[in-house]
Amino acid sequence: EVQLVESGGGLVQPGGSLRLSCAASGFTFSQYAMSWVRQAPGKGLEWVSGISSGGGITIYADSAKGRFTISRENAKNTLYLQMNSLKPEDTAVYYCAASSGSWRSLRSMGKDEYDYWGQGTQVTVNS
Numbered sequence: 001e002v003q004l005v006e007s008g009g010g011l012v013q014p015g016g017s018l019r020l021s022c023a024a025s026g027f028t029f030s031q032y033a034m035s036w037v038r039q040a041p042g043k044g045l046e047w048v049s050g051i052s053s054g055g056g057i058t059i060y061a062d063s064a065k066g067r068f069t070i071s072r073e074n075a076k077n078t079l080y081l082q083m084n085s086l087k088p089e090d091t092a093v094y095y096c097a098a099s100s101g102s103w104r105s106l107r108s109m110g111k112d113e114y115d116y117w118g119q120g121t122q123v124t125v126n127s
Contacts, residue, residue, distance in 0.1 A: 002026035002116050004096050009121030016086050016125070022079040022096030022118055030054070030074040032115065033103040036081045038092035038123075048094070049081060050106030057103050063089075086125045093120040 008020040036048040049070040050059045058070050069082040079096050097114040
């Protein structure tokens with residue numbers, strides 16, 4: 001059974017940090033490009049960041065650039081998102097998603113284009 005299980009969300013004050021994790025199982029994680037995608041209350045999905053299957057290439061939305069860092073440990077089948085300098089507008093449910101295609105496509109992919117999708121973890125940035 002394929003699973004993507006996100007963790008690490010929570011309540012944090014503005015300016016704080018969180019580290020999200022996404023544990024993958026049931027497929028060959030190292031062969032998939034990965035994304036973090038978020039959905040704020042009442043809004044649509046927003047792509048946040050992506051990483052190539054080997055981890056050597058990382059890409060970010062403008063909203064995340066300079067504050068968030070995506071990484072992966074293929075030996076542990078785990079994806080990460082380090083989020084620093086958090087803002088109230090970062091409040092959202094954060095999802096990890098896996099694609100068997102190229103990292104080049106991650107930025108523009110819709111939900112149905114991903115092979116696998118996690119259940120999400122809530123991040124709330126509030127004083």
